[in-house]
Amino acid sequence: MVDFPGYSLSGAAASFLFVLLTMKQSEHFRVIGPAHGILARVGEDALLTCQLFPQRSAAHMEVRWYRSEPSAHVLLAHQGGAEVSEMQTEEYRGRVEWVEDGLAQGSVALKMYNIRPSDDGQYWCRFQEGHYCGETSLLLRVAGLGSAPHIRMAGPADGEVQLVCTAEGWFPEPRVHWEDSSGEALLTLSEHHIPDEDGLFRVEATLVVRIASAGTVSCSVHNPVLAEEKGAVLSVPEKLQTELASLKVIGPSQPLLVRVGEDIQLTCCLSPEANAQSMEVRWVRAHRYPAVHVYVDGDHVSAEQMAEYRGRTVLVTHAISEGRLTLQIHDARTSDDGQYRCLFEKDGVYQENTLDVKIVGLGSSPRITLEGPVDGEMRLVCSSEGWFPQPRVRWTDSEGKPVPSSSEALAQGGDGLFQVEAFLRVISSSAANVSCSVSNPVLGEERTATFLPSDCRMTFSWKILLLLGLPAVVVVGLIQMKSFGKGQKYNSTDDNPTHSECYFPRRGPRE
Structure with missing residues (x-):
């Protein structure tokens, strides 16, 4: 057999056979x-x-x-x-x-x-x-070739009007194009694509134009895969003559403070008064769709409602003929915090007002515990939960002067509520009296707890008693058991034993 450096003839033959088999396969x-x-x-x-x-x-x-x-x-x-x-x-x-x-x-x-x-x-x-x-x-x-777009116009403000082009049922994400009456492209202010439960997209594109130069405006929605589009045209001068163009929507001027678990009351009304029974009224967050609540022709349109608000909203309509409506949102959650928009719409023209809702949660009274020693140091831990928004923590001494925390830990639960822990290093368990205060920055309310050295000494004394007392109890128990065993004598021939805790019945006659 002839060997080559690093190879053998048999190995080369095997490799060649493997290649042939692989090529055949x-x-x-x-x-x-x-x-x-x-x-x-x-x-x-x-x-x-x-x-x-x-x-x-x-x-x-x-x-x-x-x-x-x-x-x-x-x-x-x-x-x-x-x-x-x-x-x-x-x-x-x-x-x-x-x-x-x-x-x-x-x-x-x-x-x-x-x-x-x-x-x-x-x-x-x-x-x-x-x-x-x-x-x-x-x-x-x-x-998916969706619906034809619909153009809505917001009431005039500061010499401008806002146009919103919406369409639904498109896939993949469509493109929106605005043009004026001469075919010149207009710059879109914003464009949003929102998927529905079936994965189809709703598009919402916004355009702002000056009234002085506004005429006919068109919006086209284009499918990039099918290379097909649908369009709509709106005449701004005509819409400026409609009823809602001269009305305004007013609401609370100050933010609404609502505690977690309470109900939110969102009230909007038309000014001057106007009957809103034939109008579409919509409460929304960032976009028109999905909505918090939609009212059309006397009915609630549940298909357009956000999942997190289903079953939680009720519309109070007793003053609808005066243009005043109140939306109640039950059981306020931390996710309800933020801005809402109230929209009244008729004949493609809408007016809106923005409302601010601040959800607040006043958490539990703080608890102060002593930990340590760790690395030769002891520390106090102040803990509290159930706060929203993020709470503030401060330590103070017996004279009310602030004492800086050594560190803080903040966690947010699945319900959005915050839990906080603040740590303070202490020299010994006999540290001076200190207090921990946890406050809500929105409500301006706080909860306070005070740590007293006597609490620490009492806890320490109980630990000593337990450490010393437990062996003593064990020793006494053993002595009692030993004495108890010596004092008992069990006669196996006694039919009625009086000193035994257990009774074993006889298995046969005695001899």
């Missing part, structure tokens, strides 16, 4: 798919196809359609001519089926019904024969 079959992606509209059906090359029967193979990983997000699996439904991901059950017409020629098709936005993305078609696998990927592009 790699030519076993390939999987090919469509040269281009598949386009499907929301709500329609899509057909995903792939093909063995060279052409051969796939009836005896395992064929699997999946997303991301072969064992995860399985649309459907086929093995030995039968479906393997237990592998299927829940979201595709009842929505996909095999098209088996070309299985004998190695052609596989999967039909997907009722296309959703979540179906958009890459898919894999995988064939397996024994230990050999082949697969290919294809791209499914989902598109």
Whole structure:
């Protein structure tokens, strides 16, 4: 045998054989798919196809359609001519089926019904024969052509009007384009895309124009995948003649302070008074959709309501003929903190007012405990919970002078309420009297606790008593048990034992 540096003839032969086998196996079959992606509209059906090359029967193979990983997000699996439904991901059950017409020629098709936005993305078609696998990927592009846009105009202010273009049911995120009557593009002030529960987008684009130069304005919403668009046109001079253009909406001038768990009262009214029964009234946060509460034609539109407000809002309408409405939000939460907008709308013109709500939580009375010694130091810990917004903590001595904390720790629970811990180093357990105050910066209220050295000495005394007393109790108990054992004599022939705590019945007659 001839050896080469680092190799052997037998090793080279084995490597060569492995390469030949690998080359043969790699030519076993390939999987090919469509040269281009598949386009499907929301709500329609899509057909995903792939093909063995060279052409051969796939009836005896395992064929699997999946997303991301072969064992995860399985649309459907086929093995030995039968479906393997237990592998299927829940979201595709009842929505996909095999098209088996070309299985004998190695052609596989999967039909997907009722296309959703979540179906958009890459898919894999995988064939397996024994230990050999082949697969290919294809791209499914989902598109939704939504509603025609609607342009609303806010009442004039400072010589300007604000236009808001809204549309719904689009996928993917659409593009918005404003133009004036001459076809010149207008610069959008802001544009927001908000997905609904089905994954479709609502678009909300805002434009501000000066009344002196305003004429006809158009808004177009464009789908980048379908290359289709829908538009709307609004004449500003005509809208300026409508009823709401001359009205205003007024509300509380000061922020509303509401404690956690109480009800929020949001009152808005038209000025001068006007009947609002035929108007759309909407309470919103940052955007028109989804809303806190929507009132249209005497009914609450629950489909447009934010999930966190469902079942928590009631509209008081007894003064609606005077243009005054109050929205009650029950059981105030920390997430309710912030700005709200109240909108009255009619004939495509709306007026609004902004209200500030400050949610406050007055937490528990602080507790002061002594910890240590740690690294030769002792420290006081002041803790309290249930505060909102973030509380302030301060230490003071017996004369009321501030004492700086050594450190503070702040945590916010799932309900949004804050828990605080403040630490103060002390020289010894006989430190002078100190107080800890936790305050709410919005309410200006605080809760205070005082730590007295006597509290520490009392706690220390109890610890000493426990440490010394416990062994004594154990010793006394052992002595009593020993004495008790010597004083008891049990006669096994006694039918009525009087000194035993347990009674064992006789198993047979005595001899």
